[in-house]
Amino acid sequence: MTQWGRWMGVGALALGLAGTVQAQAVAVAPSTTAQAVDAAAVARHYAVLVHATYEDTLGAALSLQQRLLALVAEPSAERLEAARQAWRDAREAYGQTEAFRFYGGPIDDDKGPEGRLNAWPLDESYIDYVKGKPGAGFINNRRIVISKAGIAGLNERGGEENISAGWHAIEFLLWGQDQRADGAGQRSFEDYVDGKAPNADRRRQALTVITELLVDDLRSLVRAWQPGAPYRSRFEAGAQESVRKIIVGLGSLSRGELAGERMEVALNTQDQEDEHSCFSDNTHRDIVTNALGIRNVWTGRYVRTNGSVIEGASLQALVAGRDAALAARTGRQIEDSLAAAQAIQAPFDQEILGGANAPGRQRVQATIQSLVQQSKDLVAAAQALGITRLTLVKP
Template sequence: MGRSLVYSVTATAMILSLPAQAVEPADVVSTYADIAEAMYADALASAEELQAAVSAFLAEPSAETQAAAKEAWVAARAPYQQTEGLRFGNPLVDEWEGKVNAWPLDEGLIDYVDPSYGESSDENPLYLLNVVASPALRVGREQVDAREITPALLADHLQEALDVEKNVATGYHAIEFLLWGQDLNGTGPGTGVRPWTDYSLTHCTGGNCDRRRAYLEAVTDLLVSDLQDMAASWRDGGAARADLISVGPEAGIGRILTGIGSLSYGELAGERMKLGLLLNDPEEEHDCFSDNTHNSHFYDQVGMVALWNGSYQRLDGSVVSGPSVNALAEEKAPEAARLVQDRMAETTAKLEVIRESAESGRMAYDQMLAAENAEGNAMLQEAIDALVAQTRAVEEVVAALGVSVTVEGSDSLDNPGAVAP
């Protein structure tokens, strides 16, 4: 017993005296792939819990089972949003992402809408298609048999039909609309208020309750199936992992930084935040039916921090970690690495202010967008500025490491006059 203890202490001292080993880019890329695998496994697990909650709601529709399904949807968003830093650097992820997280959507494609929605759209011939009410659909020149609403119908015939991006028939936001309904409050308080009776076969409201039930079941099943595909793609031998490894360590580091920089700048700071602020338009809110946008933005940032630090905490509390791009940057350009850490901390704090305000009920995200809400506008602008500064810090690391990165832009940031008067 005593010898073992002395040996352990001595061995530890020897290890501590060894010089630190250089961070290998290949090991950083391997950690990143392991984290991607864990992130999508968690996103899948939470989507399966949502699927179970939706099944329970459809089995016994009530206000209580609808509320449980909504809670499961909100819970499922947190792990999925953390995966978004993987998007822009990995072509297979970016091509797939629209199946599960495309937005904004034209609600009239899916179901009934309020008269204030309008009767037509110059940009979308399917603006009022109403799949729920229509067993036969005309999609361009194609006559589509929609008597049975199936995952294949949604994915193959309706998702981004006619190449219109707002024809969103699948994914989290289609489910969100079906659970909450339209949010007709503008920049005032309140979410969508779809009644649970829209899914009741005995107390049906809204008409076509049997078909609405079929749509909700099909779109939820499809979400789970799509996440199963992506989770498998990051396992050993999977297509996404193999594609990442095939480009080599240096290009792999470039992919990591491309994903973080592009989500931070063009996507989150630009398309998801600055555009809505420029237009003062709650329709540009990411989770607009549920008023969950504050969480979605926050967990985007949590995911970027995890990918930078090479450390991800799973839903079960375990941690996947290893050599990180931060460690590599600290070795090659310590000042630039510290700047990223500082900027990430600042951004997380600014997004947490928005999140706390919304979670407390004091001010929801769509209320922050109101033209006359100086306080809310300032909260959003401060977070946008922090995200931009975070991206600039990442770009300093890119320059120091000498890797190739192209950060996605956004007219909202780069040419605001093109999107707002």
């Protein structure tokens, strides 16, 4: 069970509800005329876009893996910082893939790897030492075998915060606990040097194995969406049903996950532990890339990490064929959400502090409000397409 499920569950949302990619909040017109677009074309192009985004994510993860292998081979402050930057870079691509979730696709069906990839928040002491507990975590328990099967088996064992794998486990191993108001965690490279820190050998091994598992899981997603693969073929043949799934994914990410779990919870608690990437202080970029992923799907346009552009039959064009004003309004709202997300300043754990009129809290609240309206517009778009059965993640 993933963390969003723990906080919010899944329920029906009534139809009555009215390198690093730097996203630019500019209007994007439909790339294909409404007359030329039907549900089947949208489903086919969506599959192209999904496959490309997962390919880019896998490529970035492989680059991260090389930086991590260099770090464990010869730990140094410079190699640790290079690994941290590679993690940030890889998150730029992965954050955009979150728009492909929430409808039982390859990432989060019953056998999907999402719980190993991006589960959070995690109990740091389940992995490694924390302040006041120098012997905590499976890294410091030499009776536990560190292997891909072992790490996968430990994930969420005994509790949903018992996370042993994925992006945030790697993040913690690179940054350590964030105990500063003005910056990220300050783990030393000496944690990976024999004789400088207890169980440095196991820490090196854990970082290597967790990354191998991450790469394996991402590679499985690329395979699932490659041309001719069974899941992709079924999705492309789904036409209207596949469009329904696409809107379920966008609406669920907009309201339930991004506005709700990832922002409202932290805004209400003002607790650093409730921010998404709390060790690296990368949460502001998580929010932007999630919003960008929604725009990618809506417009049918994706800028790849090599700078090339994929464009094709879009959901926006499909809706415009039924209700041009609604399509335009929804597109503007999606752009507004992205612009609001880009206005959030780092570190996010400082943005959420203070009273209701604190500038940071107002920036976060403005993004939440825009995402909430966006989800309502997406539901209206579904209705315009004759889709009356939506089961969205909701707060």
